[in-house]
Amino acid sequence: MTSLKDNKDAGPSRVVISVDAMGGDSGPATVVAGIYKSARKNPEIHFILHGPVDELEKLVARRRGLSDRCEIRDAQGVVSMEDKPSQVMRHGKGTSMWSALDSVRAGEATVAVSCGNTGALMALSMIRLRKLPGVNRPAIAILWPSRNPQGFNVMLDVGADIRADAEDLLQYALMGAAYARNGLSLTRPRIGLLNVGTEEHKGRAELKEAHDRIAAHESEGNYTFVGFVEGGDIPGDSCDVIVTDGFTGNVALKTGEGTAKLIGDLLREAFAYSPLSRIASLLALTSLKRLQKRIDPRRVNGGVFLGLNGTVVKSHGSADATGVSAAVKLAFELARAGFADRLAARVASAAEAAQDGAAEEDRKRS
């Protein structure tokens, strides 16, 4: 085991990612295979890996050169997919998930990555990293294949919280815009607020209020507000960031994934149907692979927790090595962009502007 402290001379381009080796559906071997993939592609990445030390040392030793880039932190406890967030908050100390977050808390790593239980990870992130000043509800943001030139849209919240009032939705807009700037390199992202119609009179009361507040914060948030958007705009090109509450966002995410999966399966069946179609699938192999790459959920693996003191990337529980490596890549890009600090500054400036606005209102009233 190499201590990362010995590597300080590696220079300023070194980025440390904290990785929870446990809690994924296919175990630590897959996580180690994933970080090895990333390590080989990118010499700047270093890891702190959390889990049972004996098991992890063996897995890391098998990958040539990985032990030089990867410090192992012993944590014997594992958060399972069945554990309730409330239990994990009380009894989670000593688990690999807790330990992975503590490396970010201590400033040893910039971003944490975990394949574990989403609810537990969010609950632990809230108590270990704490919410940013000015943020009421943190959110989970994901990338969604779209018709936009960047190939993806951002959607949030997809399940951190089932509720969101107008103020929360405004914060999601600010955080989503910051994420799109750093994760998709968009200078001035276009924000859409998810509703059942694009007319301004439609939808629930909190959506109408959120509509006005998001519109009022365009300049502090450095985004363009396109107004209400519909479900069809999530994979579309009318905006770059889709803002919604965690209930609706979670249903939309899983519906979209399920629909894509069904079509993929039916397509495979169609190509296996006759000798002619089997030949066709061979001829179209390159084109189909390009398509699959475009919509493969493993390539956009990683929900990002926004609104905390530190960044957490949640990988799919069922991620394979490619999926884990994609989550690590996302974590690396956000770390290198100094995303956490930029997001904090943006939210703080909006909160300040809102306070100034309130003070102004008070002055007028008195």
Added chain:
Amino acid sequence: MTSLKDNKDAGPSRVVISVDAMGGDSGPATVVAGIYKSARKNPEIHFILHGPVDELEKLVARRRGLSDRCEIRDAQGVVSMEDKPSQVMRHGKGTSMWSALDSVRAGEATVAVSCGNTGALMALSMIRLRKLPGVNRPAIAILWPSRNPQGFNVMLDVGADIRADAEDLLQYALMGAAYARNGLSLTRPRIGLLNVGTEEHKGRAELKEAHDRIAAHESEGNYTFVGFVEGGDIPGDSCDVIVTDGFTGNVALKTGEGTAKLIGDLLREAFAYSPLSRIASLLALTSLKRLQKRIDPRRVNGGVFLGLNGTVVKSHGSADATGVSAAVKLAFELARAGFADRLAARVASAAEAAQDGAAEEDRKRS
């Protein structure tokens, strides 16, 4: 113009569908082409067609034999896609939409079909047909391509109302089960309640209450309740009917449609990419057509309004002749099954059971 009254001798297998010729994106010519398609396939169907008589007579006369099966009712007004439901409720008299609903109200036709403005059609349906006794909020149900043997699942509400409390969700379960029995020929449909997780402790308070109420009405409703389901189950095989509020259902519907459309477009691009992939697409043509047929939204065109005294089928505004014909086919099947009466009976019996339960409670308390 032939009056339908002259055709009474056509026997008991005659089904009359009332069709709004106006309000669709591509005008009455497309609607007439659609009903002509249906008329040629199915000798039992007859139509009452509503719209400007001069225009419609010319369009119908061009289709051989259609005028014998189609009575035209003059209505000069048109409800546009931009009209607000509240305006249409006040000033909608004299429009083709109003007239189409009145044929069902008067018992001349069993089901009405319209490609027009959904909000206006629901608002007019509520005032012209009135809600069934025991129904608080009517719902719009659609068919969704799925992995189930019947090829489709039912989802409701997809946008009649943006709110739904526990009692409304129970009524949706009863109405959705009735629709699945008559529209998909399932003896005992499996009902799932849409949530962000399948664990019983998850989700909003009204969902937990709805969970218990839907479970308690399994026998009156003649369905099996599978509990909470997630977005991925909408195209899945874990249940046949997905119950949700109109906000969530509308977002899910449009997200699924948008995702399917994006994949379809990318697939076409992939096949057009190289000479080899263009040859492949020719070889796989039959298989791809089979796939397309399976997931073509035109083939499942038609949201059904449930909970009214009479059945209304809402076709996509952008439907072409194939889409209109699919909506007419659905209307025909529901009419032939005596769906409206069966649904009314089921809702009434559940309301009675609930009343009996309440009386029983009162007796116990006194």
